[in-house]
Amino acid sequence: MTYELEQESIIKTLLSSKVKNVLLQLPDGLKPYGTKIAEELQRKARVTVIIHGDPCYGACDVARDEAKALGIDMIIHFGHTPMLKLKRNIIYVEARSKLNVTRLVAKALPLLKKYGSVGLAATVQHISAINKVKLLLKAHGIKVLVGKRQGLLKYDGQVLGCDFSTCISIASKVSAFLLIGSFTHALGLRIVTRKPVVLIDPYQEVIEDVELKVKKVLAKRLYIVQKCLGLSKFGIVIGLKPGQLHLELAKRLKDLLSKAGKNVFLISAREINSQLILNFPDIDCFVISACPFLPIYDADLYPKPVLTPNEALAIAGVKKLEEIYG
Ligand code: SF4
Incomplete structure (x- = not known):
């Protein structure tokens, strides 16, 4: 195990x-x-x-x-x-996780050495590795910072798919991040901090600079948002899971999109997946208020355009896309 x-x-x-x-x-x-x-x-x-x-x-x-x-x-x-x-x-x-992460860090060193200073982060499965990895990087002359725990996070350096506050707090002091976790977390970290991210995924044995993959994802996001600008019937999905219920946000998005001339409907759901989207064939475009990254992480699974709340704000004209994705 x-x-x-x-x-x-x-x-x-x-x-x-x-x-x-x-x-x-x-x-x-x-x-x-x-x-x-x-x-x-x-x-x-x-x-x-x-x-x-x-x-x-x-x-x-x-x-x-x-x-x-x-x-x-x-x-x-x-x-x-x-x-x-x-x-x-x-x-x-x-x-x-019981996997040996330090073995993989040694392989990531060539990718990390070009950055003078690195922020170190991990998902909770790999949080035990943070101190050892920090020492290893320092021994190779890399300056390492670990952000203090805050927000929804329990540990220094921890990240969640919807909370990167440990990393945001140190982003201005580092040139890049090393994340021990999965690509979805690396993608989220890159989007919110706009810093290069080197990923170590111990389960997939992947070590990579995610920049090229992130650029592809962002290009797709811009394409989806542009496409939605011309659509008229919007569904805003309200998540019913205890930590995903953001009713006020959903209502605010409805107001703003309605003012921008869209015909908007509120839809509640416990499971948010492609079947939910297929159940409403007359709706052109969906906004998920439940989880800020679900539309991005699962984009390829949806049969119709699905937006984040921030992207919906861009459609409503109250936020600029550059503010969201740089
Ligand atoms: S809201 Fe989304 S990113 Fe946050 S914990 Fe739930 S599933 Fe993960």
């Missing part, structure tokens, strides 16, 4: 809290471990376990309502750090 799933500590907590009914919530990448974890908890902590089968993309997506419907005393949510203040018993298991 390449993840630290902390079963022993979960069992201790369950035994000491007299919990009887547990809901396991795992991202799809960890679901293959679901039955093994359930078996162990049932045997050692003497609890009834239900494995939640729906997708889970982030800490914004805690199965609060499902737990209530199922009479659950404790949710065990894997793969993320806490993001929401919920009145529920929740154990967060970060599922840290």
Whole structure:
């Protein structure tokens, strides 16, 4: 197993809290471990376990309502750090990676040496590697900064798909970033900081400067926004997951787009995917208010143009595209 799933500590907590009914919530990448974890908890902590089968993309997506419907005393949510203040018993298991990252950093050095100073960041799965990587880079003469934890983030240097505040705070002091995580996080980091990003993806064994790929994505974003300028019927999607419900934002976007002459409808949904888009064939273009990067990360999956809130503001004429993408 390449993840630290902390079963022993979960069992201790369950035994000491007299919990009887547990809901396991795992991202799809960890679901293959679901039955093994359930078996162990049932045997050692003497609890009834239900494995939640729906997708889970982030800490914004805690199965609060499902737990209530199922009479659950404790949710065990894997793969993320806490993001929401919920009145529920929740154990967060970060599922840290056990992969050796320093081996890959050595291979990334030729890409990093041209930058005098580098900001270092990681997703929570790889956050344990930050200190070792920092020392390694310093030993090779690279100045390294790690942004202090803030916003929704629990650790120094941590990034989330929708929170890069640790990196934004140091962006003006570094020439580039080294991110240990996935391409989607590297893409988000490059967009919000506008600094070059070198990615180390330990699971894919990928080491790359993402600039060329990011340029392609940004060119596509500009094309999509230009296309939407001429469309008239817009759907604004309101996410129903606990951390994705941004009703006021959705209503504000509706007002602004309506003032810009668009015919706008509000649509609520728990799962936001291509099927949702296909269900409304008469709508020309969608805006997702739920997750700021979903339209970008999943762009290739949608059968129609799908915009971020910022891009919708550009369509409404209240923001310039250069402000968003530089
Ligand atoms: S809102 Fe989007 S980026 Fe943020 S945690 Fe949820 S899925 Fe990830």
